Amino acid sequence: MDTIVKPKIVRLSLSDGHYIDVRRRLNTGEQQDMFAAMAPYLVAGEKPQLKSQAVMTAKVLAYLLGWSLTDDGAPIPMSPDLPDGVRMATVRSIDPDVFREIREAIDTHEAAVELEIEQTKNARAGVSDSNKTRSSPDGLGVGRSLESVN
Amino acid sequence: MTDRTVTVAVAKVMWSYYTAADVRDCTVTRTDGQWQMVGSIVSSDALRLSRQPLTLVVTHQHGCLKWPVLEQPQIVDGVLHARLGPLEVPDGYHRQAEDRQAVSQ
Numbered sequence: 001m002d003t004i005v006k007p008k009i010v011r012l013s014l015s016d017g018h019y020i021d022v023r024r025r026l027n028t029g030e031q032q033d034m035f036a037a038m039a040p041y042l043v044a045g046e047k048p049q050l051k052s053q054a055v056m057t058a059k060v061l062a063y064l065l066g067w068s069l070t071d072d073g074a075p076i077p078m079s080p081d082l083p084d085g086v087r088m089a090t091v092r093s094i095d096p097d098v099f100r101e102i103r104e105a106i107d108t109h110e111a112a113v114e115l116e117i118e119q120t121k122n123a124r125a126g127v128s129d130s131n132k133t134r135s136s137p138d139g140l141g142v143g144r145s146l147e148s149v150n
Numbered sequence: 151m152t153d154r155t156v157t158v159a160v161a162k163v164m165w166s167y168y169t170a171a172d173v174r175d176c177t178v179t180r181t182d183g184q185w186q187m188v189g190s191i192v193s194s195d196a197l198r199l200s201r202q203p204l205t206l207v208v209t210h211q212h213g214c215l216k217w218p219v220l221e222q223p224q225i226v227d228g229v230l231h232a233r234l235g236p237l238e239v240p241d242g243y244h245r246q247a248e249d250r251q252a253v254s255q
Contacts, residue, residue, distance in 0.1 A: 007168050023167070
């Protein structure tokens, strides 16, 4: 697994031939910013109080880099260079059905990437374990490798 | 011999969608076919500046110009110097979600 999250852009298709460009994966800072937008007030020992109107937009804003959406034929600006307030206002002004489609596309994308990462981790762990077992010179490798894993 | 000079008030060095450095008073010159840039650092991120690939982006009224940064930029006394590859994007390019070169899917 990479230590630094590489800034890769993934294009997701929407209906009517439109698309959105999103971050493949959030890095730690972006993830923390998203959680902070969802639950800005945390009290130690208590469950986070979610800011309901921000929960759905926070993930969209965290992932979204650009799109092909237009209004009356004119492109609707969306870029990470825009101020956060402008991006938020733009997302809040789009049609609820379009927003729902964007949110679902991002949810699906996020789940797919998490699954891919999990599978890669598991595959590496499996290779690593079998290597440890095979390389054991005294035939006691299985027990040792289990100890080291657990 | 310098045959082309682009001087702009502000420019950015980008690592994909991240800004690695904001630069002001940026001058891009082409000498004997080789592009290079120099500009004063306004803000920078050392980690992002150490990554590859980096791109110098100059936005203007009708779009933007982009050059690949060929090697690790040098910062001397707050001034960023970099060797650049050929101009990538023609004048008039509009960025609106069209960064196809960076799209991985």
